[in-house]
Amino acid sequence: MECSCGNEYERIAQHWAFNPSHRPGLSQRQYELCSGMLLGDGCIVNDASEAALVVEMKNVEFIDWLDHELGWLSNGYTEKENGYARLRTLAHPELTELRGWIGLGKRV
Numbered sequence: 001m002e003c004s005c006g007n008e009y010e011r012i013a014q015h016w017a018f019n020p021s022h023r024p025g026l027s028q029r030q031y032e033l034c035s036g037m038l039l040g041d042g043c044i045v046n047d048a049s050e051a052a053l054v055v056e057m058k059n060v061e062f063i064d065w066l067d068h069e070l071g072w073l074s075n076g077y078t079e080k081e082n083g084y085a086r087l088r089t090l091a092h093p094e095l096t097e098l099r100g101w102i103g104l105g106k107r108v
Contacts (some may be wrong), residue, residue, distance in 0.1 A: 050091035
């Protein structure tokens with residue numbers, strides 16, 4: 001993936017971890033899609049310094065659409081043998097902020 005600095009990186013999130021000023025912010029659309037997915041089949045994972053969104057479901061057509069809509073933020077998706085598709089985003093600080101977004105039926 002190409003960074004705003006003009007260089008190509010195979011692991012762009014790792015580059016951004018060391019160069020935070022190179023990391024683009026989420027668009028309003030990307031943010032709304034991610035927060036909306038948390039109300040349904042999405043979850044935030046914390047296996048890096050920043051969080052990522054994971055969405056897993058049987059509706060591969062929807063996952064394909066979501067992959068396209070998220071653009072550079074999506075790290076793609078894989079289809080599993082059981083018919084499920086799993087999409088994961090790149091790690092991003094704005095997703096880290098969504099970690100505690102939902103609780104007790106309201107935003108927290």
